[in-house]
Amino acid sequence: MLTRFGREVNWGDFVFRRATALVATFVIGALGAMAVAMVMGSWESIAKFGCSFLISSVWDPVRDIYGALPFIYGTLASSLLALAFAVPVSLGVAIFLSELAPAWLRAPVGFLVELLAAVPSVVYGLWGIFVLAPWLRESVEPRLGRWLGFLPFFQGPQHGFGLLAGGIILAIMITPTISSVSREVLRAVPSALREGALGLGATPWEAVRVAVLPLARSGLVGATILGLGRALGETMAITMVIGNRAEISASLFAPSYTMASVIANEFTEATGRLYLSSLAEVGLLLFVVTVLLNIVARLLVWRVGRLPLEGRL
Amino acid sequence: MMFSAYQRRKCADLLVRMACVAASLIALVPLVSVLYYVTARGIGGLNLDFFTELPKPVGEPGGGMANAIWGTLKLVLLACLIGIPPGVMAGVYLAEFGHSRFGKLVRFSADVMAGVPSITVGIFIYSLVVLQTKRFSALAGGIALAVLMLPTVTRTTEELLRLVPESLREAALGLGLPKWRATLRVMLRTAAPGIATGVMLAVARVAGETAPLLFTAFNNRFWGSGLTEPTASLPVNIYTYAVSPYEEWHRQAWAAALVLLVLVLLLNISARLLVRPRVGGR
Numbered sequence: 233m234l235t236r237f238g239r240e241v242n243w244g245d246f247v248f249r250r251a252t253a254l255v256a257t258f259v260i261g262a263l264g265a266m267a268v269a270m271v272m273g274s275w276e277s278i279a280k281f282g283c284s285f286l287i288s289s290v291w292d293p294v295r296d297i298y299g300a301l302p303f304i305y306g307t308l309a310s311s312l313l314a315l316a317f318a319v320p321v322s323l324g325v326a327i328f329l330s331e332l333a334p335a336w337l338r339a340p341v342g343f344l345v346e347l348l349a350a351v352p353s354v355v356y357g358l359w360g361i362f363v364l365a366p367w368l369r370e371s372v373e374p375r376l377g378r379w380l381g382f383l384p385f386f387q388g389p390q391h392g393f394g395l396l397a398g399g400i401i402l403a404i405m406i407t408p409t410i411s412s413v414s415r416e417v418l419r420a421v422p423s424a425l426r427e428g429a430l431g432l433g434a435t436p437w438e439a440v441r442v443a444v445l446p447l448a449r450s451g452l453v454g455a456t457i458l459g460l461g462r463a464l465g466e467t468m469a470i471t472m473v474i475g476n477r478a479e480i481s482a483s484l485f486a487p488s489y490t491m492a493s494v495i496a497n498e499f500t501e502a503t504g505r506l507y508l509s510s511l512a513e514v515g516l517l518l519f520v521v522t523v524l525l526n527i528v529a530r531l532l533v534w535r536v537g538r539l540p541l542e543g544r545l
Numbered sequence: 546m547m548f549s550a551y552q553r554r555k556c557a558d559l560l561v562r563m564a565c566v567a568a569s570l571i572a573l574v575p576l577v578s579v580l581y582y583v584t585a586r587g588i589g590g591l592n593l594d595f596f597t598e599l600p601k602p603v604g605e606p607g608g609g610m611a612n613a614i615w616g617t618l619k620l621v622l623l624a625c626l627i628g629i630p631p632g633v634m635a636g637v638y639l640a641e642f643g644h645s646r647f648g649k650l651v652r653f654s655a656d657v658m659a660g661v662p663s664i665t666v667g668i669f670i671y672s673l674v675v676l677q678t679k680r681f682s683a684l685a686g687g688i689a690l691a692v693l694m695l696p697t698v699t700r701t702t703e704e705l706l707r708l709v710p711e712s713l714r715e716a717a718l719g720l721g722l723p724k725w726r727a728t729l730r731v732m733l734r735t736a737a738p739g740i741a742t743g744v745m746l747a748v749a750r751v752a753g754e755t756a757p758l759l760f761t762a763f764n765n766r767f768w769g770s771g772l773t774e775p776t777a778s779l780p781v782n783i784y785t786y787a788v789s790p791y792e793e794w795h796r797q798a799w800a801a802a803l804v805l806l807v808l809v810l811l812l813n814i815s816a817r818l819l820v821r822p823r824v825g826g827r
Contacts, residue, residue, distance in 0.1 A: 242723040242724065242725070244723050244724075244725045244726065245723055245724045245725050247725075248724070248725035248728070249638075249641075249642060249725075251634070252634050252635070252637050252638035252641070252642070253638055253642065253647075255631045255634040255635050255638065256634070256635040256638040256639065256647075256648075256651045257651075258631055258635065258695075259635050259651050259654050259655050259658065259695065259696070259699060260650060260651055260654045262654075262658065262692060262695065263654045263657060263658050263661075265669070265673070266658075266661065266665070266666070266669045269668075269669050269672045269673060270665065270668065270669065272672070273668065273672050320568065321568045321571050321572050322568075322572070323568075324564055324565045324567070324568025324569065325565070325568050325569050325572050327561075327565050328565035328566065328568065328569050329569075332561075332562055332565055333565075341569055341573075343817070344573055344576060345569075345572055345573070347576060347810070347813070348572065348573075348575065348576045350749060350750070350809055350810060350813045351576070351579055351753075351806065351809070352752075352753025352754070352755070352780060352805060352806070352809060353753065353754075353755060353756070354753065354755040354780045354783045354784050354787075354802075354805075355579065355583060355753070355783070355802045355805065355806055356579065357783075357784065357787065358583075358783055358787045358798055358799065358802050359578070359579045359582055359583070361787055361788070362582070362586075362787075362795070362799075363578065363582050404575040407572050411572070435554055435555065435557070435558035436558060436562075437557060437558040437561040437562070438554065438557075438558070458660065461660050462660070464662070465660075465661070465662020465663070465664065465665070466662070467662065467663065467664045467755070467756035468755045468756055468780075468784060472784070472787060472788060492662060492664045492756070495664050495667075495668065496664060496756055496759055499667075499668070499671075499759070499760050500759060500760050500763070511668075512668060512672075515664065515665045515668045518662055518664070518665055519661060519662070519665045522660055522661060522662055522665075523657055523660070523661065525660070526656065526657045526659075526660035526661075527653075527657060529660075530653075530656055530657075
């Protein structure tokens with residue numbers, strides 16, 4: 233076989249390239265097929281409820297009426313709560329590991345933080361049921377209720393199971409994601425900038441603040457968004473501690489329900505096409521939101537990732 | 546009392562350092578707590594029966610999770626068989642020919658897919674496999690786990706192939722090997738230990754996945770024989786047992802969590818040790 237320029241092409245090379253390209257198409261295909269399958273699965277529900285699916289809080293399998301608002305609220309509230317806990321801690325870990333820690337401490341601490349990501353979700357859930365929730369019920373929530381009970385967030389009965397437990401367990405699970413991406417982002421900032429600041433007499437923290445953080449900012453936002461994406465889709469651990477009640481309440485002590493949890497709990501038991509279709513639509517919403525968040529996050533992280541090339545002195 | 550500007554700056558530096566140390570300690574508290582409780586409570590539920598017996602009905606003491614342990618191994622093996630070959634091939638494509646616009650699209654899809662919640666992968670495989678075959682099966686569970694592994698394996702393969710020095714390829718081509726054999730015999734073999742690490746990390750992650758199995762592999766109180774029957778797995782059993790009201794089941798859930806955690810952490814840690822001698826300084 234000859235190419236356009238009359239050079240002979242090896243058959244093996246030709247087949248090899250086409251075969252690997254074909255398999256690579258599967259990756260795009262899988263993502264596309266996922267989108268198509270979710271849309272098809274939820275079509276009945278989309279056609280029947282339209283936009284009211286998003287703003288109605290009636291979820292009633294008996295009357296066959298479905299609105300996902302309580303789940304959307306529970307998902308957003310628990311994820312934002314998780315970010316509030318996890319972002320400061322993760323940034324602290326990332327700055328410590330990439331900038332301030334002595335060299336011998338970086339590898340072991342980094343390793344331990346990554347082990348945090350290795351623990352299966354369902355094991356966190358088990359720990360949440362028997363360790364975290366009782367601790368919250370007996371030690372944390374009574375105190376919060378006593379000191380901050382004038383705020384609507386800390387009122388009502390204290391079960392241990394609820395938004396607060398959900399937020400904490402999500403925070404634990406996304407901390408390794410946010411901190412390891414942030415650490416990579418901080419590392420991507422050219423060290424000449426750091427050295428310049430230190431050479432001008434800045435303390436290590438000042439060097440980080442004036443030379444590193446401004447360049448890393450968009451990447452750090454990206455890391456946070458990646459963490460948010462994980463928190464939104466996390467299923468088992470949060471299902472086991474959030475209380476699974478489709479109510480909207482301002483209190484962090486109150487039980488709630490997330491989109492992923494309702495799918496996990498009801499999908500196999502759902503009878504009736506509309507019920508299944510509505511659950512699939514909840515899944516579709518989750519899919520669309522996490523895909524969009526991932527795209528935004530990666531664009532932000534990549535922007536910083538390219539810095540070392542452009543910014544090299 | 547007056548501080549000089551210099552002292553104030555030193556003080557701020559110290560405070561931030563302390564805050565960062567505190568953050569790192571706080572991040573590790575849950576890890577220590579989880580490891581402690583799973584070990585302390587799990588060890589009491591472990592005995593020979595746990596590894597060799599089927600679950601007993603509620604109320605009867607004893608019984609084990611032999612079927613779930615076997616089921617988890619079966620699902621993970623299936624996921625490896627289905628997920629690793631295409632993942633590696635797609636990774637080879639990205640590393641060798643991935644500079645095109647199509648390559649960028651593949652890379653982007655893989656990255657986005659890695660962030661898709663595992664429960665939606667469950668729904669996807671449910672409608673793709675379970676609805677078509679009209680039954681929950683080990684095969685459906687294995688496919689779901691394979692889909693979860695695919696993006697990780699692809700991207701790891703690509704990144705590790707890119708680390709192999711070009712001079713190796715040039716040497717192979719100089720000796721007269723065609724391009725494809727240079728890629729497979731020289732590049733891929735040099736990168737193999739690193740790729741194995743990435744694959745093992747991916748396996749460790751899917752071994753603990755529960756959500757995508759709930760409506761693909763489902764569960765089974767007995768030995769599910771073959772690929773076309775529902776199958777029990779450790780993660781799903783931990784979930785079912787933990788949310789049940791029975792004391793005895795809680796004990797077994799902790800024992801199962803210990804077994805699963807040991808399995809996952811062993812895979813994870815040995816994967817990291819495997820790669821250390823080769824690219825230790827990176």
